[in-house]
Amino acid sequence: MSFRTGLLSLAATGIALAVAAGAAPASAQESVKIGLILPMTGGQASTGKQIDNAVKLYMQQKGDTVAGRKIEIILKDDGAVPDNTKRIAQELIVNEKVNFIAGFGVTPAALAAAPLATQGKIPQIVMAAGTSIITERSPYIVRTSFTLAQSSTIIGDWAARNGIKKVATLTSDYAPGNDALNFFKQNFTAGGGEIVEEVKVPLANPDFAPFLQRMKDAKPDAVFVFVPAGQGGNFMKQYAERGLDKSGIRVIGPGDVMDDDLLNNMGDAALGTVTAHHYSAAHPSAMNKEFVAAYKKAYGNRPGFMAVSGYDGIHMIYEALKKTGGKTDGDALVAAMKGMKWESPRGPISIDPETRDIVQNIYIRKVEKVDGELYNVEFATFEAVKDSGKTKK
């Protein structure tokens, strides 16, 4: 028994030392600190990496000083678990005295941090999570990614107008999936379309086979799909395997399924898929070509829509600091961001002064082969789309 008692006191000393070592020293006030909270591990890790890469790329290109103040990024991994997000955000605000919190890979994580942003009067830049309600949870939240309502309503309208009468839906069963489904349904049925089959698949879902068989049996004109980034590839492969492409059933959906990150590996089955989204690596603008080239050079693969959200997020922070002359008062910064307009690799975008949500062009794209690689080629544009999740109210 005695060795344990020794061990006990030792452990207690250990706690003391370890906690002391973990405690961060209060640092000088000169630099502007940005707490970047992202899922760097776990199923959402690729989202976190893209955003982190894009932020690093931007800072390499534009330098790490703005309005006379140095920018310091503190990257933290929350594994997309909301209570981690909340604790990390709280510690960053209380101990590190960060001036911004940014990132947020999934909706629950963004929601968990919202009350802290309000309490601490700290701008919260949402760079990934796409559920409509997020920006309503705190007056300090500004979003540079997208909302599912934006792309889903557009594809709903487009489908109804382009001869698609019957649609079967396959969506992941969580908040963004339900958002996508509801907004699509609303616009598609308003345009005279009919939903013939509605399947919600569990979030952690290895095999799409049974759900796809249901799709096939329903014999729709098209399948509307929303699955989280990453699962899209498996979906497309099995869609082709089941011969749905041959039986003339098209795939439509918000662009998450055809993420540029994965698209090229999906194989020819993906050809002809029509999606609505805010960003394609094939967006024909000089700025985007430069962005894609720089990103490819630095990290060896194509940027996806998450990367561009991170790129725009850090850009917005830079611009807001320029406007306030380097002052980091939360209210002033949010005021500076409201109504801000700029040219992004995805096209012209702005921040809605009322909802602090992003206003952007939504493009209808079709998967085509360009120089032997698969790309989402844009063929129609809906300009300056607001988040209809909020404008409807």
Add this chain to the structure above:
Amino acid sequence: MTAQDDVGYHARQQARWRLSEVAFWVLVLACALLFPSRYLIMTDILRLALFALSLDLILGYAGVVSLGHAAFFGIGAYSAGLLALHGIVPEPVLALFVAGLIATVVGFLTSFLVIRGVDLTRLMVTLGIALLLEALAERFSNITGGSDGLQGIEMQPILGLFAFDMFGKVGFFYCLTVLFILFLLARRIVHSPFGLSLRAIRNNPLRAAAIGIPVNRRLIAIYTLSAFYAGIAGALFTQTTALASLDVFSFEKSADLMLVLVIGGTGYLYGGLIGAVVFKMLQEIFQTITPQYWLFWIGLVLVVIVLVGRPRMHRWALWLPNLVIRRFAGRKAVVAVPERDGP
């Protein structure tokens, strides 16, 4: 001295508070006062410690393995969250107790499924129960908020006096108090004749049954108690973070818990506490160094712990204290004895 007296004497000897135990708690309290900026992570550690304590009760003392202890944690967490959200029991301490009781009821009901079978069966049955509950919580998203979790929980001040603050100070002392009270209770229980009978069951269920211990009833009792502890830990989680999401039921939660307890050692109550500290600090340190690949280093530490072996590590860890004791106290040094492992 009769045999009965003998047993009683030894039991009482075992149950005495040792100096190092007092030192441990004093140091914990000292930490609370020394590092006011680290309340949040320390609160996290305390909750995990309480949760690990609850697993230690069944694993370390009764030899029942569980890979689904998050089930009760989750029940406690969602109960506390719903109680606060709908204002059913607005006062946190009372809500904590109610949430614990709900977990207890679930624990009692599921205990009948768990006491059957061998280790592997138990692992999978407990895991299955936790996963089923997770699926249920996802299905009834109108009650639980589904994958978004319970949103908008606002906690009332504790006993109407202490409001939860941004720095986590109140939350920390709240958790510390609860942990300490429940620890005392657990200590009392494991040193009681009831606790001794559990150890007999762990060491050899057949023999325990032969000397007249009602094995199944004892196992049900301790499993239920353990569910109560886990429920309290879950409720503390919700109350101090104002969050409850599906992760509370997840496999990772149960698996991490198992790691924590095995790192700290089973069957002496402090194992969970020490394991929680070590695990969380390792995680925190590695995450600060490399936010992307910290998992690798944690894994490496686990592998090394096992390969080196705990007894040898204890010897190394005690080398310095032993030296000091020999030098200054002049008495015989503390010797490491091989630790008794769980089943």
Add this chain to the structure above:
Amino acid sequence: MTTLFTILFDGVAYGMLLFVLACGLAVTLGLMNFVNLAHGAFAMTGGYVCAVLVNQSGWPFFAALPLAFVVSAAIGVALERSLYRHLYTRSHLDQVLFSVGLVFMSVAAVDYIMGSSRIFIRLPAALEGQIDFFGVGIGRYRLMIIVICGLLTLALQLVLARTRFGSRLRAAVDDPRAASGLGINVPQVFAFTFAFGCGLAGLGGALSAEILGLDPYFPLKFMIYFLIVVTVGGSSSITGPFMASLLLGIGDVAGKYYVPKMGPFVIYTIMIVILIWRPNGLFGRTAAR
């Protein structure tokens, strides 16, 4: 009616896949009594080896499959000789701690080397699409899985039941002491068996990329499925896990098709009910070891 057959077919393919992935674990856990939660890491290794060979070095898919087996088996035997064998006598909890540590390391290492995005293996055109067989849609890829896994299962059964090695293995498992007394090199038999299990997992990993998806978190995501197969099947023979895999595969696919709203309930409920009914698995030996 044809749909029913398609569902059955998909379920069988899915189950076969699970079997190949998990049967190595059934051997280490059931026969050698070692809790190797790192089993999925070997499957992931095989998957990535195959993906790199096919996508980057331009190997044909069918040539890369055996190599996935060989590489995983080689890594398996290296780890067995250097690390695992010291832990056979340790408590289960230590084994859990150790193998989970290995999983964490493999996850982070693969993430570091290959990135965290999901990857796919480029398939030959012959494996894409479906064959229409009297109105029943049969996926070519799934058909291939059934053929490969079916042959493997038969071979395994034969090796275990009919060959000298099989009887040595069974002897070594039943009583290692007596077996080594009879001149059987027990450590060698164990090492070989372990490596073979890892190789099978690697092959399964390569085959499953198409259906389950392959990313660095594969070993953690599917650990539960492997465990379910082994516990439900019991560990007395290959037959148990095989039947359990089929049951799980068909149950999962049919459950999702006919009652998609019940989602994961089907599998977990089946598992709990079976384990309550037969605590040692469907084909478990009565005396628990």
